[in-house]
Amino acid sequence: xxxxxxxxxxxxxxxxxxxxxxxxxxxxxxxxxxxxxxxxxxxxxxxxxxxxxxxxxxxxxxxxxxxxxxxxxxxxxxxxxxxxxxxxxxxxxxxxxxx
Numbered sequence: 001x002x003x004x005x006x007x008x009x010x011x012x013x014x015x016x017x018x019x020x021x022x023x024x025x026x027x028x029x030x031x032x033x034x035x036x037x038x039x040x041x042x043x044x045x046x047x048x049x050x051x052x053x054x055x056x057x058x059x060x061x062x063x064x065x066x067x068x069x070x071x072x073x074x075x076x077x078x079x080x081x082x083x084x085x086x087x088x089x090x091x092x093x094x095x096x097x098x099x
Contacts, residue, residue, distance in 0.1 A: 011040035019052040024091040027053060031084060034076035042077035046070050046087065055094045064090050 019027045027049055034041035047070075050061040065072065068086040070079065079087070 008040075008043075012044065015040050015044050016048060016052045019049050020054065023053060023055055024094045028088055028091055031076060031088060035084070042075065044076050045072070046074060046076060046079070047072040049076075053094075 015030055019030060022029075030041045030044065030049065034044065046068075047061065047065060050056060050064055051058070053061075056064070064087070067090060068083050070083055070087065
């Protein structure tokens, strides 16, 4: 049980790290992986992923969530097609992150 929790934590940190390093394009890839059945991606919270984005601040994150009608405790696996589409559209409009 403890090993399972540790693996889940590592998977979550890996997904957040991908978004932190890759910006909005990485978050779009995580959304796609969640839709295709990647459990670690599907269990991620959009609010945490947006917080990991280097292109946005907390106020931007809240506006994005509100615009897509996504709750702070929702997970990617819970999003409707309309919420995913709105989120992806918004992410496409963000400035490109250059590490």
